[in-house]
Amino acid sequence: MRFLNLKRPALGAGKFVLPAAAAMMFGLIALQGPVSAAEEANGAAAAEEVSPSLVNWSFTGFFGHFDTAQLQRGFKVYKEVCSNCHSLKLLAFRNLGDPGGPGFSEAQVKALAATYQIHDGPNDQGEMFDRPGRPSDYFPWSFPNASAARAALGALPPDMSLLAKARAWERGFPVFILDAVTQVEEDEGPNYIHAILNGYTHADDPNWNLYFPGHKIAMGKPLSDGQVEYTDGSPQTVEQYSQDIAAFLFWAAEPKLEQRKEMGFRVIIFLSVFAVLLYFVKRKIWHDVHGATSPDAH
Amino acid sequence: MSGPSTYVPKSAAAKWLESRLPIIGLVHSSFVVFPNPRNLNYFWTFGGILAFMLVAQIITGVPLAMHYTPESTMAFSSVEHIMRDVNYGWLMRYVHANGASMFFIAVYIHIFRGIYYGSYKAPREVLWLLGIVIYLLMMATGFMGYVLPWGQMSGWGATVITSLFSAIPFVGNAVTQWLWGGFAVDNATLNRFFALHYLLPFMIAGVVVLHIWALHVPGSNNPEGIEPQTPKDTLPFHPYFTVKDGFALVCFMVFYAWFVFFIPNYLNHADNYIEFNPLVTPAHIVPEWYYLPFYAILRSIPDKLGGVIAMFMAIVLLAFLPWLDTSKVKSASYRPYFKIAFWIFVLDAVVLGFIGSQPPEGSYVIWGQILTAYYFLHLLVITPLLGLFEKPLPMPASIAEAVLGKAGSAAAISAHAASSPNTKG
Numbered sequence: 001m002r003f004l005n006l007k008r009p010a011l012g013a014g015k016f017v018l019p020a021a022a023a024m025m026f027g028l029i030a031l032q033g034p035v036s037a038a039e040e041a042n043g044a045a046a047a048e049e050v051s052p053s054l055v056n057w058s059f060t061g062f063f064g065h066f067d068t069a070q071l072q073r074g075f076k077v078y079k080e081v082c083s084n085c086h087s088l089k090l091l092a093f094r095n096l097g098d099p100g101g102p103g104f105s106e107a108q109v110k111a112l113a114a115t116y117q118i119h120d121g122p123n124d125q126g127e128m129f130d131r132p133g134r135p136s137d138y139f140p141w142s143f144p145n146a147s148a149a150r151a152a153l154g155a156l157p158p159d160m161s162l163l164a165k166a167r168a169w170e171r172g173f174p175v176f177i178l179d180a181v182t183q184v185e186e187d188e189g190p191n192y193i194h195a196i197l198n199g200y201t202h203a204d205d206p207n208w209n210l211y212f213p214g215h216k217i218a219m220g221k222p223l224s225d226g227q228v229e230y231t232d233g234s235p236q237t238v239e240q241y242s243q244d245i246a247a248f249l250f251w252a253a254e255p256k257l258e259q260r261k262e263m264g265f266r267v268i269i270f271l272s273v274f275a276v277l278l279y280f281v282k283r284k285i286w287h288d289v290h291g292a293t294s295p296d297a298h
Numbered sequence: 299m300s301g302p303s304t305y306v307p308k309s310a311a312a313k314w315l316e317s318r319l320p321i322i323g324l325v326h327s328s329f330v331v332f333p334n335p336r337n338l339n340y341f342w343t344f345g346g347i348l349a350f351m352l353v354a355q356i357i358t359g360v361p362l363a364m365h366y367t368p369e370s371t372m373a374f375s376s377v378e379h380i381m382r383d384v385n386y387g388w389l390m391r392y393v394h395a396n397g398a399s400m401f402f403i404a405v406y407i408h409i410f411r412g413i414y415y416g417s418y419k420a421p422r423e424v425l426w427l428l429g430i431v432i433y434l435l436m437m438a439t440g441f442m443g444y445v446l447p448w449g450q451m452s453g454w455g456a457t458v459i460t461s462l463f464s465a466i467p468f469v470g471n472a473v474t475q476w477l478w479g480g481f482a483v484d485n486a487t488l489n490r491f492f493a494l495h496y497l498l499p500f501m502i503a504g505v506v507v508l509h510i511w512a513l514h515v516p517g518s519n520n521p522e523g524i525e526p527q528t529p530k531d532t533l534p535f536h537p538y539f540t541v542k543d544g545f546a547l548v549c550f551m552v553f554y555a556w557f558v559f560f561i562p563n564y565l566n567h568a569d570n571y572i573e574f575n576p577l578v579t580p581a582h583i584v585p586e587w588y589y590l591p592f593y594a595i596l597r598s599i600p601d602k603l604g605g606v607i608a609m610f611m612a613i614v615l616l617a618f619l620p621w622l623d624t625s626k627v628k629s630a631s632y633r634p635y636f637k638i639a640f641w642i643f644v645l646d647a648v649v650l651g652f653i654g655s656q657p658p659e660g661s662y663v664i665w666g667q668i669l670t671a672y673y674f675l676h677l678l679v680i681t682p683l684l685g686l687f688e689k690p691l692p693m694p695a696s697i698a699e700a701v702l703g704k705a706g707s708a709a710a711i712s713a714h715a716a717s718s719p720n721t722k723g
Binding site (some may be wrong): 062090095108121158161162164166168173179180183185186187188189213236253255256260261263264265267268272274275278279281282285286 | 304347352375378381382388389405533535538541542544545547548551552555556558559560561562569571572581652714
């Protein structure tokens with residue numbers, strides 16, 4: 001076994017990391033190639049799988065925050081269109097006034113809640129009754145139960161409270177790693193919702209959707225231009241409606257996003273400064289022992 | 299652990315306690331004057347990071363358990379109650395859920411460091427075995443924790459994993475139903491998983507104590523893979539390694555915080571925000587990322603029982619590494635061919651993980667099978683044979699020589715011997 005007798009100095013572990021990482025990249029890309037080819041071959045039936053395009057959201061990124069006016073418009077779209085079929089069972093009226101949300105005032109929330117009829121009871125006589133809503137009530141559904149919705153609509157519309165976090169698509173190998181830095185991954189849900197609402201591209205078939213897996217979607221085209229009236233001068237187009245409702249639904253799914261990113265900003269700054277200080281303390285302590293790990297060994 | 303403690307209590311209270319329970323002396327000898335090889339690199343900081351992660355998981359887990367409802371019709375909405383209504387509940391949950399991933403990132407670095415530097419070799423075999431036990435407990439804990447939010451991936455992941463036991467001949471179905479507490483993954487399953495998810499971390503903590511005990515008998519291995527011989531080969535734990543571990547921990551926390559605050563659902567699956575429905579199967583069921591290589595191995599074997607055996611063997615074989623690796627040289631720095639084999643093995647495991655995340659179709663199947671075969675080839679053939687045939691590179695005489703060079707090593711004797719009276723136990 002003479003050929004194993006290498007007369008080379010030992011390579012550091014670090015020198016192997018780069019080639020290994022590069023090999024990994026090429027390996028994964030090579031792996032993806034034949035599969036996509038195979039998919040294309042048998043994919044005539046599945047037609048083109050189109051990935052949703054990315055919207056430039058206000059809530060993406062390190063300083064991301066919700067656009068209050070957009071959330072209010074989105075709520076209007078929800079209230080006038082979506083809520084006819086979809087439930088929003090994890091949200092209470094009071095949430096509309098929470099910090100980092102659509103910014104409704106306490107009076108507005110109260111007035112809005114009162115426009116809803118809430119089924120309550122039993123009362124002292126043992127009877128169920130309807131009463132005007134209160135801020136602490138949860139959004140009622142227009143159907144008494146799932147079977148009723150199925151019977152009326154032909155399919156069960158998914159609850160919308162978490163919809164914007166429950167939808168995603170495969171971004172593919174090198175991109176999904178970049179997403180960890182750009183934070184685009186977090187917006188897959190709203191991007192998907194926006195895409196679906198703009199995906200009714202076959203005028204003759206209201207249930208054909210470019211972005212829906214398999215292209216046959218039970219929900220017929222829900223929005224058309226001019227359907228919801230905006231009072232703030234925003235364009236009354238499907239494109240605008242779909243962005244607004246997607247943003248509203250993302251807030252509904254992730255209502256603490258603003259607090260989270262604000263706190264994260266402070267935490268990252270604090271920890272980074274702390275790490276730099278610790279680095280100098282470490283350097284000072286190790287200065288005298290001339291260890292290999294001491295940066296100023298000489 | 300490191301020989302008789304050099305701790306001398308000063309105050310009257312410390313003297314009183316020390317003569318009854320010498321716990322301050324124990325801490326002093328284990329974490330203050332304990333001699334560590336002076337050449338440890340940053341890969342040796344992950345033990346401390348893992349200890350931090352265990353504590354972080356327990357501390358965030360307790361308030362989560364206070365607000366969580368382990369009942370199948372309420373579990374999902376109780377998690378959303380934590381996210382929406384509990385003060386800082388979103389923070390607790392994201393820290394905990396991403397903490398599990400950070401725990402596994404750290405443990406995989408820790409394990410691969412052990413393999414690269416031959417840390418499992420004599421006299422550290424028991425230390426390694428205890429580590430494998432901790433890893434298995436972690437996998438069980440992580441799996442059960444992922445079931446608790448009761449989303450689609452929770453329920454279907456639990457169904458897939460528990461169904462593996464039905465592959466056992468004769469008693470398989472009985473065992474699976476016993477695990478479920480019924481005839482499907484349901485409320486009884488959720489209840490027991492919650493109880494066990496709360497229990498196992500404390501079992502981990504117990505084995506961690508044994509792990510540290512077994513570490514402190516021979517002391518840490520080091521990048522040169524040669525044992526310390528004289529005091530100049532080591533430095534006291536405090537302040538040298540407390541500050542170094544602390545620095546590494548805070549850097550790790552920056553990475554951790556990025557996930558918690560900016561991409562909290564990056565490692566999660568979107569389907570888990572849909573409540574578990576036993577009548578609707580997700581398009582494809584994937585486990586948490588840290589099980590993906592083993593999931594790929596499971597699916598690579600066309601036979602169900604064979605797949606389950608291969609998957610468990612993939613983990614169990616790691617426990618036999620101290621005996622599978624025939625080389626007397628510990629560190630890969632002095633093993634030119636083992637070093638190459640090691641990085642191919644790492645690559646193999648990473649790509650297996652990617653394949654585990656993809657649907658089992660097209661070329662993923664055949665690649666999964668090739669990489670699975672290589673995984674076992676590495677452990678069962680390459681590792682034993684390399685030790686027999688590989689000629690190691692010349693090694694330094696001591697750690698001090700490796701760090702300081704021959705001249706510096708001699709100079710350090712006088713300077714260091716005075717300041718550090720510790721000898722290896």
